Amino acid sequence: MDIDLPKEANKIRQDIIEMLLEAKSGHSAGSLGMADVFTALYLGGVAKHDPKNPAWEERDRVVLSNGHICPVLYATLAHAGYFPREELKTLRKFGSRLQGHPNRFVLPGLEASTGSLGQGLSLACGMAWALRLDQKRNHVWCLTGDGEQDEGQIWEAAMFAGKYKLSNITQIIDRNNIQIDGHTEDVMPLEPLKEKYESFGWHVMETDGHDIEEITHVLNETKKIFEKPSVVIAHTIPGYGVDFMEWKSEWHGKVPCAEEAKNALNQLRSLCGNITSEHE
Amino acid sequence: MLKENYLDRQKVEMKLARQGFGEGIVELAKKNTNVVALGLDITDSVKTGLLRDAFPERFIECGIAEQNAMSIAAGLSLVGKIPFVATYGVFCPGRNWDQLRISVCYNKANVKLAGAHAGISVGPDGATHQALEDIALTRCLPNLIVLAPCDYEEAKKATLAAGEIDGPVYLRFGREATPAFTTLQAPFAIGQAQIFRGGKDVTIIGCGALVYEALQAADQLAKEGVEVEVINSPSIKPLDEETIVTSAKKTGAVVSVEEHQIYGGLGSAVSELLAKKNPAPMEFVGMPDAFGESGQPEELLKKYGMDQETIVAAVKRVIARKS
Ligand SMILES: Cc1ncc(C[n+]2csc(CCOP(=O)(O)OP(=O)(O)O)c2C)c(N)n1
Ligand SMILES: [Mg+2]
Numbered sequence: 001m002d003i004d005l006p007k008e009a010n011k012i013r014q015d016i017i018e019m020l021l022e023a024k025s026g027h028s029a030g031s032l033g034m035a036d037v038f039t040a041l042y043l044g045g046v047a048k049h050d051p052k053n054p055a056w057e058e059r060d061r062v063v064l065s066n067g068h069i070c071p072v073l074y075a076t077l078a079h080a081g082y083f084p085r086e087e088l089k090t091l092r093k094f095g096s097r098l099q100g101h102p103n104r105f106v107l108p109g110l111e112a113s114t115g116s117l118g119q120g121l122s123l124a125c126g127m128a129w130a131l132r133l134d135q136k137r138n139h140v141w142c143l144t145g146d147g148e149q150d151e152g153q154i155w156e157a158a159m160f161a162g163k164y165k166l167s168n169i170t171q172i173i174d175r176n177n178i179q180i181d182g183h184t185e186d187v188m189p190l191e192p193l194k195e196k197y198e199s200f201g202w203h204v205m206e207t208d209g210h211d212i213e214e215i216t217h218v219l220n221e222t223k224k225i226f227e228k229p230s231v232v233i234a235h236t237i238p239g240y241g242v243d244f245m246e247w248k249s250e251w252h253g254k255v256p257c258a259e260e261a262k263n264a265l266n267q268l269r270s271l272c273g274n275i276t277s278e279h280e
Numbered sequence: 281m282l283k284e285n286y287l288d289r290q291k292v293e294m295k296l297a298r299q300g301f302g303e304g305i306v307e308l309a310k311k312n313t314n315v316v317a318l319g320l321d322i323t324d325s326v327k328t329g330l331l332r333d334a335f336p337e338r339f340i341e342c343g344i345a346e347q348n349a350m351s352i353a354a355g356l357s358l359v360g361k362i363p364f365v366a367t368y369g370v371f372c373p374g375r376n377w378d379q380l381r382i383s384v385c386y387n388k389a390n391v392k393l394a395g396a397h398a399g400i401s402v403g404p405d406g407a408t409h410q411a412l413e414d415i416a417l418t419r420c421l422p423n424l425i426v427l428a429p430c431d432y433e434e435a436k437k438a439t440l441a442a443g444e445i446d447g448p449v450y451l452r453f454g455r456e457a458t459p460a461f462t463t464l465q466a467p468f469a470i471g472q473a474q475i476f477r478g479g480k481d482v483t484i485i486g487c488g489a490l491v492y493e494a495l496q497a498a499d500q501l502a503k504e505g506v507e508v509e510v511i512n513s514p515s516i517k518p519l520d521e522e523t524i525v526t527s528a529k530k531t532g533a534v535v536s537v538e539e540h541q542i543y544g545g546l547g548s549a550v551s552e553l554l555a556k557k558n559p560a561p562m563e564f565v566g567m568p569d570a571f572g573e574s575g576q577p578e579e580l581l582k583k584y585g586m587d588q589e590t591i592v593a594a595v596k597r598v599i600a601r602k603s
Contacts (some may be wrong), residue, residue, distance in 0.1 A: 025404045092404035094575030100406035115408030150343035188343030
C-alpha cells in the first residue's frame with residue numbers, strides 16, 4: 001500500500017481545523033505543528049501498531065505527555081482507522097470519547113491519560129523499564145512540548161532514563177519555540193537543549209519537523225541505538241500550514257472562528273492541490 | 281449585601297472572579313512595594329498578568345514549574361516580599377503540595393497562592409483541568425487560610441484581605457464568568473460567614489459561584505413554603521463556627537453546596553463542626569467521588585448534581601430527615 005504521506009498530513013490538518021471550529025475551544029498551534037510527526041509515527045510505518053487490535057501485545061506504546069495537542073493525535077488515530085472520522089467533530093463535547101485531554105478508558109489507541117505537563121516522560125520510563133524486564137521488543141514513544149521541558153519532573157525522568165540506559169524509549173520534543181506566555185527562550189530559556197540531553201546520557205537527534213521523509217528516517221534510526229535513550233528534537237512551526245497562526249504563541253490555546261477556519265481550510269486545500277498535482 | 285433584583289438571571293451582570301483577584305493584587309501592589317507575583321505560563325488567564333503589566337519589575341516568570349515556584353515564593357517571603365503564586369488549581373496546590381506544606385506552611389511563609397479554574401464548570405478541558413480536590417488539599421494544612429469567594433467583588437475583597445495579613449493564604453476561583461451578585465459594600469472578613477438570606481426550616485451553606493444557585497433554589501423553595509437560610513462561607517478555614525452553629529441550631533437541618541469532591545471540602549468542614557457542637561442531619565451537594573469530563577458547564581453541573589434542581593432535592597431530603 002502506497003499512501004501519500006504529505007497529503008495525509010494535510011488532511012489531518014484540515015480535520016484539526018474543523019474539529020477545533022466545532023469544539024469552540026482547544027489548542028490549535030501545537031496540534032497543527034505536529035501533524036507531520038504524527039503522520040510519520042502512525043502512518044509512515046515508524047510505530048508498530050494495529051488499529052484493528054489496539055490491545056495487541058506487540059504494539060509500541062505512544063504516550064502524549066503534552067496532552068493538550070490531542071486533536072492531532074485523535075485525527076491521526078481516525079485516519080489510521082481506530083475509529084470513524086465522523087466522530088472527530090465530537091471533540092470536547094458532553095459525552096464524547098474525544099475528551100479535552102486524552103482519557104485512555106474511553107477511546108481506543110490511547111495508552112495513557114495525560115494533560116498535566118511533565119508526567120508523560122516518567123510514565124514512558126516506567127513502561128520502558130517494565131518492557132525490558134519482560135524482554136519485550138516494544139518501543140516506547142513519548143511526545144513532549146518544549147515549554148513542557150520547564151517541568152522539573154522531565155529532568156528527573158531524563159536522569160532515570162540515562163541511569164537505566166532505556167534504549168527502548170524515544171522522546172520526541174515538539175520544538176516549536178512557543179508556550180502560553182510567549183517564546184520559550186523568553187519564558188524560560190532551554191538552549192542548549194541538545195547538550196543538556198547529551199549530558200544526561202541521551203542520544204540526541206534533530207529533524208525538520210515538517211519533512212516526513214526525514215522524520216521517518218530519524219525516528220527509525222533511534223530504534224537502532226543501544227545503551228542509551230533517544231530524544232529527537234523536532235523543529236516545527238507552530239500553526240504550520242495556516243499563515244495567520246504560524247509562529248504565534250496567541251494561537252497556543254485559541255481556536256479559529258468560522259471566518260478564520262474557512263481561510264485556514266482554503267490555505268490547506270490549495271497547499272494540498274500543489275502537493276498532489278504531480279501525482280494526479 | 282446583595283444587588284437589587286440579583287435573582288433575575290437575565291439581568292445579573294456576569295463577571296470573572298479571577299478578574300477581581302488580579303485587580304486586588306494591583307491595588308495591593310500600589311500601596312506596598314513588597315507585593316510581587318510569580319508567572320507559571322498561564323499568566324494572563326489567571327490574571328497575575330495585571331500586576332505584570334502595571335509593575336513589570338515585580339513580576340517573576342518561572343515557566344511551567346509549579347513546584348519550583350512555590351518554594352521560590354517562600355524564599356521571597358523570607359526576605360520580606362509578599363508573593364502571589366497563581367495557576368490552575370489542579371497544578372497549585374495540586375502539583376506543588378509538598379512545597380506548599382514545607383516551604384510555605386511549615387515556614388509560615390507569607391505566600392498567597394491561588395488556584396484558578398476550580399470546579400467542574402471548567403468544562404471542555406475535561407477531568408485533568410477540573411480542580412475538585414483543592415479544598416481538601418489545603419484545608420488540612422496547619423497555618424494555611426483557605427478562601428473560596430462567591431463572585432467578582434468578593435474575590436477582590438478576599439485578595440485584599442489576604443494581602444493585608446501576615447501568613448499563607450489559599451484563594452480559589454472558577455473559570456467561568458458568573459453572576460456578580462454581591463455589592464461593593466457587602467462585608468468581608470477572614471473567618472466570617474454571611475447570612476445572605478434568612479430562614480427557619482433549613483440551612484444551606486455554600487462557597488464559590490454555587491452560592492448563587494443556592495439562592496435561586498431558596499427562592500424556588502420559598503414559593504413552596506420552605507424557608508431556607510442561605511449562608512455564604514468564603515472562609516473555609518478558619519470557619520465561622522458561631523454563625524454556622526447558630527443557624528443549624530435554629531433550622532435543625534443543613535445542606536452544603538460546593539464545586540468540590542464531597543469528601544474533604546466545605547461540607548466535610550461543616551459536618552466536622554456540627555458533629556462536635558450541634559449534630560444535625562446533613563446533605564452534601566458536590567462532586568460525588570468521581571473524576572469529571574468534557575462538556576459545557578451547565579451539562580456537567582447537571583450530570584454530577586451541582587445545579588439548582590439538585591440543591592432543591594437535597595433540601596427536601598434533609599428536611600424529611602429532621603427529627
Ligand atoms: C503541570 C501543568 N502546568 C500547566 C499546564 C497548563 N498548560 C497547558 S499547555 C501549556 C504550555 C505548554 O507549552 P508547550 O509544551 O511548548 O506546548 P505548545 O504551546 O507548544 O503546544 C501550559 C502552561 C499544564 N497543562 N500542566
Ligand atoms: Mg511549545
